Amino acid sequence: MSETAIISHEYQSFSDLFRKLNRYIVLIKKQHFHLPGAERLHDAEVSEAKRFLDDLLGDIIADLENTREASARTPVTRRVPKVLVKRLQEHHKARMAWYVDDLMELRQALMGNCALNEDLINCLDDLIGQIDLETNALYRKLMRR
Numbered sequence: 001m002s003e004t005a006i007i008s009h010e011y012q013s014f015s016d017l018f019r020k021l022n023r024y025i026v027l028i029k030k031q032h033f034h035l036p037g038a039e040r041l042h043d044a045e046v047s048e049a050k051r052f053l054d055d056l057l058g059d060i061i062a063d064l065e066n067t068r069e070a071s072a073r074t075p076v077t078r079r080v081p082k083v084l085v086k087r088l089q090e091h092h093k094a095r096m097a098w099y100v101d102d103l104m105e106l107r108q109a110l111m112g113n114c115a116l117n118e119d120l121i122n123c124l125d126d127l128i129g130q131i132d133l134e135t136n137a138l139y140r141k142l143m144r145r
Contacts, residue, residue, distance in 0.1 A: 024049035
């Protein structure tokens with residue numbers, strides 16, 4: 001596989017993850033902030049969003065806490081690209097333990113075990129922002145080829 005094809009595949013994966021995650025975060029925010037359209041949300045949509053975010057956050061937490069164990073997983077079961085984990089590690093290296101705690105609290109809030117608050121919403125925004133940065137970096141790399 002050529003380098004351009006590899007970058008194109010990575011870009012497509014990140015782009016798909018970004019779109020899906022962004023859609024689900026918008027649903028969560030609509031519900032949380034009672035934004036226009038929140039009354040039209042179906043419980044199944046919100047549950048699907050929360051389940052997806054819970055699974056994704058669980059994988060990210062596992063990868064951040066123990067990279068050796070995470071790298072032993074087969075690529076088929078891997079939802080979180082390694083480059084995203086690396087980006088998160090670099091971005092949050094000074095406060096990694098607190099960041100992981102925030103992600104765990106966010107998971108708890110999404111599952112209804114604690115209150116979703118502004119800080120946790122910001123945590124979601126940070127995550128989507130990091131994915132967006134990586135998607136844009138891959139796009140620029142692809143366009144230079």
